Amino acid sequence: MACCANRKHYYSYKDKIVLLSNHGRPLTITKELIEEISKHKVVETANSFNQQFIVNSRKRRRDDSFFEKIKKFIGFIEDEQEIGLPEGIEELNLGYVFNKPIDNLPSTIKKIKFGKDFNQLIDKLPQNVQKIKFEYKGVFNQPIDNLPSNLEFLELSTSFNHPLQKLPNSLKYLRIGREFDQELDNLPDSLEKLVLPNSYLREIKKFPMNLKQIVVSRDYPFEIPDHIQKKQTITIKFYKINPSSNVAYLKEMEQTKSIEKYTRLQSSKTILVMSSVL
Numbered sequence: 001m002a003c004c005a006n007r008k009h010y011y012s013y014k015d016k017i018v019l020l021s022n023h024g025r026p027l028t029i030t031k032e033l034i035e036e037i038s039k040h041k042v043v044e045t046a047n048s049f050n051q052q053f054i055v056n057s058r059k060r061r062r063d064d065s066f067f068e069k070i071k072k073f074i075g076f077i078e079d080e081q082e083i084g085l086p087e088g089i090e091e092l093n094l095g096y097v098f099n100k101p102i103d104n105l106p107s108t109i110k111k112i113k114f115g116k117d118f119n120q121l122i123d124k125l126p127q128n129v130q131k132i133k134f135e136y137k138g139v140f141n142q143p144i145d146n147l148p149s150n151l152e153f154l155e156l157s158t159s160f161n162h163p164l165q166k167l168p169n170s171l172k173y174l175r176i177g178r179e180f181d182q183e184l185d186n187l188p189d190s191l192e193k194l195v196l197p198n199s200y201l202r203e204i205k206k207f208p209m210n211l212k213q214i215v216v217s218r219d220y221p222f223e224i225p226d227h228i229q230k231k232q233t234i235t236i237k238f239y240k241i242n243p244s245s246n247v248a249y250l251k252e253m254e255q256t257k258s259i260e261k262y263t264r265l266q267s268s269k270t271i272l273v274m275s276s277v278l
Contacts, residue, residue, distance in 0.1 A: 016042040021049045038086040047095035047115070094118060096135075114140060122147070134160070136177065156180070167191075176200065187211075196220075198233050 009020040010033065017040040037043065085092075087106045096115040103124040105112075111131040116138045123146035125132075131153040134140045138157035145166045147154070152170055158177035167174070169188045178197035184204050187194070191208040198217040204224075211228050218232035 010036065012036060012040060015040055016044060018044045018046060019049055020046045034086075038088065041089055042091040042093070043085060043089055044093040045095045045098055048097055049095050050097045050099060114138065141179075 011018055011020070017037055085106050087108050089106050090108055091111040092105065092109055093113045094115050097117045098115050099117045099119060101120050102122070105126055107126045107128060109126050110128055111133075112125070112129060113133045114135060116135045118134070119139050119142060121142050122132070122144060125148050127148045128150055129148040130150055132147070132151060133153070133155045134157040136155070136158055139159050140157040141159045141161060143162045144164070147166075147168050149168050150170050151168045153173045154167075154171060155173075155175040156177050159179050160177050161179045161181055163182045164184065165186050167186075167188050169190050171188050171190055172192045173195075174187070174191060174193070175195040176197060178199045180197065180200060181202070183202060184194075185206045187206075187208045189209040191211055193213045193215075194208075194211060195215040196217070198219070201217070201220060203222040207225060207228065213229040213231065214224060215231045215233060216224070220232070224230050
């Protein structure tokens with residue numbers, strides 16, 4: 001494992017390399033770092049990392065033969081610094097504060113995970129991307145009218161609230177957050193599982209032909225075809241006691257995992273009330 005000694009702002013483990021922040025300053029980009037990235041299929045950024053990835057279109061300088069080798073790399077430029085993501089990378093996991101445009105990524109990427117603060121357009125992602133996951137409590141709320149044609153898995157953030165009219169015909173799994181309040185009458189027939197928040201109470205007039213399972217609120221008032229397996233979500237309520245004031249406050253969470261019985265857990269600081277997915 002490479003460590004952070006000698007001011008190396010990255011570490012690698014097996015097939016993954018993690019890029020660390022440099023306390024608000026750009027990373028020192030070296031030939032060693034670029035070659036290290038090229039050895040891995042998974043690139044991850046630390047939660048405090050927030051530097052832009054763009055096409056490496058800078059004029060070549062110094063060692064032209066070296067820059068010729070990496071001219072197809074993707075990179076970011078900040079204060080005359082460059083870094084590259086080479087073809088061959090298959091997975092990109094972005095940390096909590098990353099919020100830069102990602103219009104140019106290697107065509108080999110198949111999975112992308114976005115952190116809490118990401119809120120940029122994603123209409124120029126590689127067509128080979130099969131899985132996109134947003135932090136559930138994230139702030140992402142941009143139109144998604146041009147997703148990769150091979151996308152199979154999509155989890156959207158709580159904040160997302162734009163029409164879903166142009167989802168790819170390859171999509172099999174879709175999870176939507178609680179702020180979503182749009183019609184869902186044009187979902188692709190390829191969809192097999194749809195996860196809706198408790199807050200979604202609009203009627204779905206046209207269900208995808210291949211839909212096998214839907215997760216909805218137990219208060220969902222509209223009919224769902226018999227051939228579609230239905231799971232109903234409930235709310236878990238956490239009553240936490242503030243020791244300094246001895247006052248309870250309430251936090252609600254959506255629960256979609258099966259819990260067979262009502263469970264009541266008491267302790268000196270927490271009372272947890274859970275009910276089931278029916």
